[in-house]
Amino acid sequence: MSRTILIADAGATKTEWSLLRNGKVKSLETLGISPYFLGEEQIAELLRKDLVPSLKKAEVAEVYFYGTGCLNPQNNKLVKNALKKVFRGASVKVTHDVEGAAIGLCGRSKGIACILGTGSSSCFFDGKKIKKNNPGLGYALGDEGSGAYLGKKVLQYYLYNTFDEDLRARFDAAYVTTATEILENVYKKPLPNRYLASFARFLADNRGHYMVENIIEDGLNDFFFTHLVKYNEAWKYPINFVGGIAFGFKDVIKDLCATYNFELGRILQKPMKGLIEFHRDM
Incomplete structure (x- = not known):
């Protein structure tokens, strides 16, 4: 492969980049790029x-951007225009993160691909x-099983005083905050989805407590029940997962797949390795 x-x-929280040049791969990371929160010029900047x-003046010939929110045609065009401003002369293809997850997880095989990160999504890939x-x-109406969804549950338990004294003390020690500050971050400040998702870490740090386990299992089951059971193919092909939430709580994912009689496929933290393999072979 001679072309660069x-x-x-690209997720809402961070964007992982890979530069393929002369048979070598250079990995980079930037902040998340979501067209729901950033405009064309903001993305370009x-x-x-x-x-x-960080690209060291590499002459990029092709850009493949798999991003959150890019299924929407207007958002897709916005991101594509921003990329063309920066990478003039390059061939630019923009599609959504679900397709990126599907290719990264399934390659050229059939399967269900699921994203459980800051947000959540799923698809059947043929x-x-x-x-x-x-x-x-x-995050406001859906994103079941995502970091934002689970983080919202944590805040509900905290603000409604549902946590027992032990968990409340652990929360207060981990997050020096107030109800007023929480509500301001959720309803008035930018990027509330990232803010909510940051509280999913509390669940990972306090595994074993029955309330924590209930939040994790209920939140992930909401994803299975709301989305996966609606695919007839879910009982025919492997169910694959990608994202920090899926990877962090893979034991719960495994148990839920057994409960629903699903065949569990791959659980990856990131789809990039599969995307690199795919584009190298094109």
């Missing part, structure tokens, strides 16, 4: 400031393209 390729796996200097995709409603 840039691949992006982020790329110029945080990405381009080895070539996505055939079915349950619509994502975002």
